[in-house]
């Protein structure tokens with residue numbers, strides 16, 4: 581590729597990203613009257629969770645990735661979809677839970693919807709966003725994702741991850757989820773190799789022009805039913 585072609589490609593990708601940001605983030609907030617788009621870097625955290633070094637900063641998922649994950653989980657689970665509890669692991673300001681609840685309501689479906697984050701200040705924003713849009717308190721757990729007793733929540737889980745942490749925590753999470761039947765939606769799947777090594781099978785995937793627009797959906801049966 582010559583330098584002029586290279587420059588054109590960068591410019592084209594840059595425009596695509598600006599447009600994607602508008603369509604995938606700004607519109608959601610504008611439509612719902614909330615702020616999930618403002619990023620929170622780890623330097624801005626006023627408390628220091630133990631695994632902060634393994635975690636990523638806060639930024640919100642693209643709306644179409646949440647919709648893709650919802651559609652894929654619904655198709656895969658069929659009539660047992662409502663038996664599963666949905667958890668956004670590393671939920672930040674609750675965009676994913678809000679969008680998921682809206683998708684459930686649109687289809688007349690009922691499901692338990694939870695969020696987990698290790699940074700408590702984000703959970704304050706999460707609940708006020710949730711209240712504002714859905715008119716009720718959301719269910720949020722303040723904990724490290726690798727230390728939650730998942731089977732005590734439910735043995736049937738749909739877990740959503742927007743690349744919240746590195747492979748070390750993902751591997752621990754994967755072990756913590758072993759007793760559960762899991763559909764796992766992994767957006768920006770930077771450490772996908774960890775899941776494949778721990779027996780998750782790919783259900784479907786959606787490649788994108790940008791890592792934020794790339795999602796892989798996995799499933800793994802509970803080790804209690806094998």
Ligand SMILES: C[S@@+](CC[C@H](N)C(=O)[O-])C[C@H]1O[C@@H](n2cnc3c(N)ncnc32)[C@H](O)[C@@H]1O
Pocket residue numbers: 631634635636637638639640641668669670671672673674675676696697698699702723724725726741742743744745749
């Ligand atoms: C990229 S943001 C994703 C936010 C949200 N899921 C979304 O898609 O809009 C990652 C989030 O994971 C949280 N996080 C990172 N490591 C964590 C851990 N070990 N346990 C719980 N939350 C964690 C961060 O605080 C941050 O809010």
